[in-house]
Amino acid sequence: MTNLSYPIGKFDFTAQLSLEDITTAINHIDDTPARLRAAIEGLNQEQLETPYRPEGWTVRQVVHHVADSHVNAYIRLKLALTEETPTIKPYDEARWAELEDSRTTPLEISLQLLESLHQRWVVLLRSLNETDLQRTFRHPDLGNLTVSQLIGLYSWHSRHHTAHITGLRERNNW
DSSP: OOOSSOTTOOOOTTOOOOHHHHHHHHHHHHHHHHHHHHHHTTOOHHHHTSBSSTTSOBHHHHHHHHHHHHHHHHHHHHHHHHSSSOBOOOOOHHHHHHSHHHHHSOHHHHHHHHHHHHHHHHHHHHTOOHHHHTOEEEETTTEEEEHHHHHHHHHHHHHHHHHHHHHHHHHHTO
């Protein structure tokens, strides 16, 4: 049986990404809004309110979470590129998912946000050189991370949450 929490496995923070891996990861980030839109296409309101796993977030909350998370990632990237090892502020994603906007806002709002955000994010990501990829930021819970790791993490994050939705659709024959 597929791991419902980690359908594509957990992210490996120790993996060393080659420039080819970085390019692939950026392409995944670029494709995320379209893949997420396709994953929810045709779902009705009841299906959007279905948790992707027992005690998990609803499909609606997952989509809004991706928008919340990727906005934070974009800001973290810009901080890492413009400051010397800035300490970023983490956020309580579970509590954010329970806020009214995550529970009730139409998904089109977050999909449009992701489309615009990812256009800018990908322009910036594709402009990075090898020195930029090694710049760091400090995550209070995870320690120092490189821009390269951030790119890999959010490529994984994009595919991880899309797989939550597509896996639910497959299991429920939607």
